[in-house]
Amino acid sequence: MIKVNNLKRDFLQGQQRTQVLKGIDLAIEEGEFVAIMGPSGSGKSTLLQLLAGLDVPTDGDIQINNKFLNKMNEKERTIFRRKKLGFVFQNYQLLSTLTVEENIAFPLHADGKLTNEKSKMINALIHSVGLEGLNHKRANLLSGGQQQRVAIARALVNNPTVLLADEPTGNLDRAMAEEILGLFLKFHRQNKQTIVMVTHDIFAAGFADRIILFRDGVIDKVISRKDSDYAKYLANFMA
Amino acid sequence: MSVKHGILTLLFQQQHHGYELKLELDSLLGINGKINPGQIYTTLDRLIRDNLVSSPGSDDQERKLYEIEPKGKDELEKWLLEPVPYYTSKEGFFFKWNCARKIHFEQEKNMLEQQREMIIKEVMELTNLKTELLLQGDENKYLLITGMLLHLEADLNWIVQVENRNR
Ligand SMILES: Nc1ncnc2c1ncn2[C@@H]1O[C@H](COP(=O)(O)OP(=O)(O)OP(=O)(O)O)[C@@H](O)[C@H]1O
Numbered sequence: 001m002i003k004v005n006n007l008k009r010d011f012l013q014g015q016q017r018t019q020v021l022k023g024i025d026l027a028i029e030e031g032e033f034v035a036i037m038g039p040s041g042s043g044k045s046t047l048l049q050l051l052a053g054l055d056v057p058t059d060g061d062i063q064i065n066n067k068f069l070n071k072m073n074e075k076e077r078t079i080f081r082r083k084k085l086g087f088v089f090q091n092y093q094l095l096s097t098l099t100v101e102e103n104i105a106f107p108l109h110a111d112g113k114l115t116n117e118k119s120k121m122i123n124a125l126i127h128s129v130g131l132e133g134l135n136h137k138r139a140n141l142l143s144g145g146q147q148q149r150v151a152i153a154r155a156l157v158n159n160p161t162v163l164l165a166d167e168p169t170g171n172l173d174r175a176m177a178e179e180i181l182g183l184f185l186k187f188h189r190q191n192k193q194t195i196v197m198v199t200h201d202i203f204a205a206g207f208a209d210r211i212i213l214f215r216d217g218v219i220d221k222v223i224s225r226k227d228s229d230y231a232k233y234l235a236n237f238m239a
Numbered sequence: 240m241s242v243k244h245g246i247l248t249l250l251f252q253q254q255h256h257g258y259e260l261k262l263e264l265d266s267l268l269g270i271n272g273k274i275n276p277g278q279i280y281t282t283l284d285r286l287i288r289d290n291l292v293s294s295p296g297s298d299d300q301e302r303k304l305y306e307i308e309p310k311g312k313d314e315l316e317k318w319l320l321e322p323v324p325y326y327t328s329k330e331g332f333f334f335k336w337n338c339a340r341k342i343h344f345e346q347e348k349n350m351l352e353q354q355r356e357m358i359i360k361e362v363m364e365l366t367n368l369k370t371e372l373l374l375q376g377d378e379n380k381y382l383l384i385t386g387m388l389l390h391l392e393a394d395l396n397w398i399v400q401v402e403n404r405n406r
């Protein structure tokens with residue numbers, strides 16, 4: 001379970017202090033699939049980075065499975081992240097000199113050598129994201145869409161309890177996006193994985209149980225298909 | 240497609256005789272429109288019976304003229320503002336939108352917004368159904384729904400494009 005309390009993040013630029021997250025309260029159940037939508041610059045990536053412990057809040061608490069991320073030191077956060085979290089960066093963040101396979105395997109090295117089982121997992125993921133035959137290609141030689149798919153496989157390789165994905169289908173065509181979302185759904189249902197996915201795409205957001213509408217550093221509304229007026233809300237929000 | 244509302248659209252602008260209505264209706268229907276004249280006259284009879292349309296007389300060539308009544312205008316506006324459900328969508332909404340343009344309907348924006356809301360609702364419901372079918376492994380139904388969603392995506396993109404150009 002992810003619990004966020006009065007979460008704030010300011011950035012200093014010169015003398016100027018801008019509040020990017022203005023006090024977010026949020027609870028996501030274990031095994032829930034949540035989408036976050038909102039205009040560009042509204043703070044979605046900032047929130048996701050905080051949830052991953054890749055950044056520290058200015059104020060407020062973040063709890064994941066009853067552990068306070070904001071009370072850990074950097075080393076503890078790193079270990080926690082490796083064990084529990086998968087993260088797909090908006091800009092992929094692959095290691096450019098490593099191959100597809102090496103990038104995907106990267107999170108596994110922390111617990112020692114690659115076992116047979118892990119190698120199988122890597123190959124299965126390469127197949128699932130449609131990168132067969134590219135195992136040994138260097139990351140900096142891949143197209144944007146291919147890099148995005150490597151980033152997705154890397155995030156899933158340690159079968160994380162929580163997957164945080166920032167626009168994971170942003171650079172993919174509709175058919176490929178559909179396969180990736182199907183893969184997420186499988187992990188979500190089979191392994192009871194919690195997913196938090198930032199997206200601007202209503203067709204991707206529809207996969208989620210709930211949609212968090214974000215505006216200007218605050219949560220505008222949380223909607224689900226069970227609400228009677230959700231379509232009106234979404235339509236207005238997207239206008 | 241609704242001959243009734245097509246006729247109301249044309250009469251909203253001005254009086255017409257029957258043959259004019261046929262020609263204009265064909266063009267309102269777009270590239271493959273062709274309507275049989277009999278259908279137009281039976282529809283006109285019904286419109287007159289229901290007080291949506293009346294006949295003020297004939298033109299100088301003895302052709303019967305038709306004009307719209309206030310009740311007919313109300314009916315047209317009501318129809319224009321009713322979003323079109325997906326199964327009749329596409330042509331249904333394109334036709335309706337064409338009618339709205341024809342009479343410079345001042346609530347076009349409202350109409351587009353409502354249609355967008357209807358599409359979004361369909362998208363969310365179909366996607367939900369789709370994810371269940373995918374997990375159950377019902378490949379055929381899953382693919383059919385994917386196809387419907389692609390149509391909805393096109394319709395949604397089209398509405399956004401119209402809205403942007405109207406800005
Ligand atoms: N490290 C930073 N230093 C200064 N400002 C930052 C930093 N990171 C983010 N910001 C600012 O915070 C705001 C929110 O950025 P964020 O990346 O969270 O937006 P977003 O909702 O993910 O947008 P997009 O949809 O374009 O990805 C932006 O105005 C951005 O310039």
Ligand SMILES: [Mg+2]
Pocket residue numbers: 044045046090166
């Ligand atoms: Mg972002």
